[in-house]
Amino acid sequence: xxxxxCLRLCGINLIKNATFAAENILNKSNHAKQIKGKNMNNLFxxxxxxxxxxxxxxxxxxxxxxxxxxxxxxxxxxxxxDIHLESALELGExxxxxxxxxxxxxxxxxxxxxxxxIIDLSAILLECLHNKQVTISDLDESTEYQKTIxxxxxxxDISLLKxxxxxxxxxxxxxxxxxxxDEDELSELINDCxxxxxxxxxxx
Numbered sequence: 001x002x003x004x005x006c007l008r009l010c011g012i013n014l015i016k017n018a019t020f021a022a023e024n025i026l027n028k029s030n031h032a033k034q035i036k037g038k039n040m041n042n043l044f045x046x047x048x049x050x051x052x053x054x055x056x057x058x059x060x061x062x063x064x065x066x067x068x069x070x071x072x073x074x075x076x077x078x079x080x081x082d083i084h085l086e087s088a089l090e091l092g093e094x095x096x097x098x099x100x101x102x103x104x105x106x107x108x109x110x111x112x113x114x115x116x117x118i119i120d121l122s123a124i125l126l127e128c129l130h131n132k133q134v135t136i137s138d139l140d141e142s143t144e145y146q147k148t149i150x151x152x153x154x155x156x157d158i159s160l161l162k163x164x165x166x167x168x169x170x171x172x173x174x175x176x177x178x179x180x181x182d183e184d185e186l187s188e189l190i191n192d193c194x195x196x197x198x199x200x201x202x203x204x
Contacts, residue, residue, distance in 0.1 A: 043138055044130040045123045048192045052185070053123050054139060058116035061109060065101050066124075067136050067145030076125060076153035076161065088114060089164045095174050115175050118164040119189075122196050125151055125161065129203050155204050162200050169193050 040046045048054075065083065066074070080086035088097035097114035111117050127134045128151035136145040153161075169190055172178045178186055 040138065043127055043134070045127045045196070048196060049123055049139065051192065052181075052189045053119055053192055053196070056112075056116055058111045058113060059120050060140065061111055062117055062120050062124075063136055063140055063143060063145070064109075066149055067143065067147060068103065069149075072147055072149050074149060074151050076121075076151060076157040079121065079151075080157070080160075083111070083117065085114070085117065086160075089118075089160045092163070092167065094118060094164050094167060095176075113175070113177055115164075115168050115177050118161065118168065119193055119196075122161055122165045122193075122200065125153060125158070126196055126199050129153070129158075129200075153203075158200060159204050162197055162204070165193055165197050165200075169197060 100110040133150040135148040
């Protein structure tokens with residue numbers, strides 16, 4: 001099921017950038033298919049991570065951001081600022097928000113869909129709130145990053161991220177993502193997101 005989701009999302013990349021080769025799309029999809037690895041059983045979020053949550057190209061890009069971050073100790077507020085998510089969440093305008101981060105002055109990778117980032121970041125935050133830290137290779141066994149990160153957040157910032165997640169849960173039809181999933185797939189994703197959202201309530 002993950003590979004179906006990722007191939008569909010890769011189709012968005014083709015529309016945005018016709019120079020992407022078909023073999024690169026297949027490689028990304030195969031990589032995403034392997035995200036759920038042997039260490040997943042140690043994670044609180046193992047029941048959700050690796051299906052749609054944590055299973056698309058934006059998931060890999062988010063892990064790339066976390067892997068390249070200079071410090072092992074991050075704050076949710078810093079991530080908001082780095083990927084330009086803060087204002088989109090505060091304004092409630094996340095449907096078409098353009099999220100990206102700077103690796104170097106001439107290179108700024110962009111995420112396909114802001115909602116993908118919000119969903120995955122919510123799950124990673126939940127893991128760190130429960131277990132204090134997460135090793136990136138536990139989220140993607142084929143990653144080049146072996147670092148363990150911690151992610152702290154104020155109640156205000158948790159609420160802000162949850163607000164974005166809840167908007168997708170309550171009004172999925174407003175998001176392009178809904179057009180790439182059939183009714184059963186969308187229902188499954190919404191149920192998983194609702195579970196993550198409910199768990200985050202304990203930390204607000």
